[in-house]
Amino acid sequence: xxxxxxxxxxxxxxxxxxxxxxxxxxxxxxxxxxxxxxxxxxxxxxxxxxxxxxxxxxxxxxxxxxxxxxxxxxxxxxxxxxxxxxxxxxxxxxxxxxxxxxxxxxxxxxxxxxxxxxxxxxxxxxxxxxxxxxxxxxxxxxxxxxxxxxxxxxxxxxxxxxxxxxxxxxxxxxxxxxxxxxxxxxxxxxxxxxxxxxxxxxx
Numbered sequence: 001x002x003x004x005x006x007x008x009x010x011x012x013x014x015x016x017x018x019x020x021x022x023x024x025x026x027x028x029x030x031x032x033x034x035x036x037x038x039x040x041x042x043x044x045x046x047x048x049x050x051x052x053x054x055x056x057x058x059x060x061x062x063x064x065x066x067x068x069x070x071x072x073x074x075x076x077x078x079x080x081x082x083x084x085x086x087x088x089x090x091x092x093x094x095x096x097x098x099x100x101x102x103x104x105x106x107x108x109x110x111x112x113x114x115x116x117x118x119x120x121x122x123x124x125x126x127x128x129x130x131x132x133x134x135x136x137x138x139x140x141x142x143x144x145x146x147x148x149x150x151x152x153x154x155x156x157x158x159x160x161x162x163x164x165x166x167x168x169x170x171x172x173x174x175x176x177x178x179x180x181x182x183x184x185x186x187x188x189x190x191x192x193x194x195x196x197x198x199x200x201x202x203x
Contacts, residue, residue, distance in 0.1 A: 067085070080203070131167060
């Protein structure tokens, strides 16, 4: 009888010990889970902030609408008429470069015309303060009489000053200042402005 009681006590002790272990393990797991949820995210050792990948929604910077100037016949002569060209500028000279590329490509509207010879290329364009330097290929000087020459100069001057109407324009051909244009010897007094063009080279 005594042995049976001892056996019962041992069994009860074993059960109690096992129960304590289970409770302890369960409590430890719960504590660890709680701590894991509350533990702050480790700092990034590299110091860089990682952002989740997102679709690019960047808006074009400084969208501008420079004008290209074409020639349009009037009752007595020809007039310089603007046509806007929309371009999202990233680089400082990009709006003017886009305008000149459109100018040299020729008009798309039937009523407008150009006297700039086909094949003329933009070799360089630079803006400094209130100055615009335009470097064109030698094709610019070929063909046409004095009216044609003055027309193409006007197109270049007005297009170059589309974003700054008071700017001074310097025209180069193959990197050299253009002093005399065409076989009829139209002399250019550089720098050119819209005001000086209207005064000295009326269309």
